[in-house]
Amino acid sequence: MDYIYGVMAVICIEIIATVGLSVFTGFTGLFSLGHAAFMAIGAYTSAILTYFYHVPFVLALLSGMLMSGLISIILGFPTLRAKLRGDYFAIATLGFGEAMRVILENLSITQGARGLPGIKHYTTLPVAAIFAVVVVWLTKNFILSKFGRNAIAVREDAVAAEMAGIDLFKVRMLSLIYSAMCGGLAGGLFAHYLNFIQPAMFTSVLSTQLTSAVVAGGMGSITGPILAIALFIAVPEVLRVANMWRLVAYGLILVLIMIFRPSGIMGYHELSFEWIGNLFRKKNCNKIADKRRT
């Protein structure tokens, strides 16, 4: 039972990071291959605060979020100002992610590659779940506000958005900061769940997992990436009996999603009763059409 609770807690934590990244990659349309770095910043900042300075948990989490947000400004200012195009921006974030890992391996306060053991266990399943629900709710509100619409406009047609007076730099920067802060929060929760962190946990493998969850879930959906990341974490766990083949299954899911739902599990839609209703209605329409044909 503990084991299932554990997997669910990890899913909740990663949902926070994925939903944040969904704002940046899914809704604003910029690819990041370095978001694990923001999780790392959040994890280390909050862990160092609770471990060395005995700062209260919630305060430490907030500090981790703020630190991630601040560092995202340092990353975003030169890259977004220069209007780096999609792939070039992705390469910049990849470099940023790796650089951050190397920095963490060489600082003395992070205890380098040995990592930080003995972090207090504050993140339980209910804590993680509450944070996840709150973040999803905030993100939904963000997307349904003018800020979210501007982000989608920039993704859909940057030139038209600029000609409507939308400041591309501001919109992209805001999305980046938002996603970085979500990443920071997820990292902080992660550190206090595992009780141990080391730089090797936050490699490009984790970054890629987050980005592929957003792409596979649907760029322009919040519920899609949530389903995708849950699937990505749960399936390898379920298939633990199949030993090394479980990683093949992971790749297989990704390939199957891209073949059968090229714009992601949910595409540009949200999982809702209305959406499910429409799904059945479409099928009924097809049946009726089939009947007419025969």
Add this chain to the structure above:
Amino acid sequence: MPLLELKNVTKAFGGIIAVKDVSFSVDSGEIIGLIGPNGAGKTTIFNLITGVYKPTEGNIVFDGKDITGASPASIVNAGIARTFQNIRLFNKLSVLENIRTVLYREADYGLGDALLRTPKVTRIEKKLYDKSLEYLEVVGLTDFIKNRADSLPYGLQRKLEIARALALDPKLLLLDEPAAGMNPDECVDLVELIEKIKKTYDLTIILIEHHMDVVMELCPRIVVINFGEMLMEGTTQEVQNDSRVLKAYLGEEYANA
């Protein structure tokens, strides 16, 4: 005083001079046509006015202010809106959201309000919804508000683009080939629409168009561009009877015949 004035505007891309020494002015309430063969530099002139490109030489004055080299966003805020030759809508947003997006300047709430979705946000969003509906009513798209923009037929997409430009509350509207790909019936429809919005919103319009019947119908005054240079400026009749214009469009032999 003219609303918009181009003074000796030149734009060079490396060695290629796309627009050379173009000067014309548009008075408030006027509607002028900008015509010329393909590749003459008409859209480049729009791009210069809206700040996509910065002029290599010359000045652009709008409403008494020099807007040469200003950012696109500040030019929109000064009161110039445009449509595009190749339609540029926010495809995956619904028809209504396309309009509501550009009304963001009137959405007077902060990030905190937005994140917590306070009653203030709900109230303002409802107001913007109603306002978007008004613009869609003007162009006759109220039946399609929930459809995705890219699901609309071509002619309606053009209308949606016009509605989106109107929602920016401009003084000057730049229409880049609004009748492209339309059949004669749709053209008549479009002429009526342009006249209607001009009257309702008290607009000044510059129109790039290849459908001459649309241009002749709408524009008392026409500017002709050829190879990036001003060929002539004059009334509809003067342009129709000018041999240089015929030559530019049809070639030397046909013009003489």
